[in-house]
Amino acid sequence: MYDLLMLPQCxxxxxxxxxxxxxxxxxxxxxxxxxxxxxxxFDLFCQFMCQRGQxxxxxxxxxxxxxxxxxxxxxxxxxxxxxxxxxxxKCLVIKKHPTMLRQAHDSVYxx
Numbered sequence: 514m515y516d517l518l519m520l521p522q523c524x525x526x527x528x529x530x531x532x533x534x535x536x537x538x539x540x541x542x543x544x545x546x547x548x549x550x551x552x553x554x555f556d557l558f559c560q561f562m563c564q565r566g567q568x569x570x571x572x573x574x575x576x577x578x579x580x581x582x583x584x585x586x587x588x589x590x591x592x593x594x595x596x597x598x599x600x601x602x603k604c605l606v607i608k609k610h611p612t613m614l615r616q617a618h619d620s621v622y623x624x
Contacts, residue, residue, distance in 0.1 A: 516603060521598045522554055529587040532558060532596040533605060536573065542581040545610060546597035555580040586612050 518534040530551060531544040538581040543551040556595060559576055566574025588597050 519597070519602050519605070520558075521602070524549070524551075524554065529563065529595040529598045530554070533602075534558070534562075534573075534576070535624050538577070539573075540577045540579065540581060544585045544598065544601045546585055546594050548582075548585065548587065551582065552594060574598055597606055609624060 516536055518536065520532040521532075522530050522532050524530060528547060529547070530549075531540045532551075532554065534540070535542070536608055541555055543554060545551055554583075559578075560575045562576055566572075573578065585601070586597065601611040603615060
């Protein structure tokens with residue numbers, strides 16, 4: 514039915530990242546405009562999917578144990594992380610590379 518699960522996640526009550534799970538490849542990628550360590554978030558998602566797998570039998574609980582952290586444009590303003598997560602999601606939906614959008618595009622998404 515769908516190719517990607519996109520979950521904006523708030524870390525530490527002040528920073529947004531985008532967790533993307535590929536249904537076909539069973540991989541998880543976390544796009545973080547600050548480039549932080551997201552292993553705990555990855556582990557939590559895997560635990561959730563295992564619990565979900567006990568109820569919903571669709572095979573999605575079989576996720577690769579490798580966390581992918583691809584190149585991601587870095588935010589320059591302290592309050593841009595949520596906008597970067599949304600810009601990344603849009604790029605993935607329209608099948609463009611997420612690094613095509615930069616801090617200069619931030620204002621377009623805020624309006």
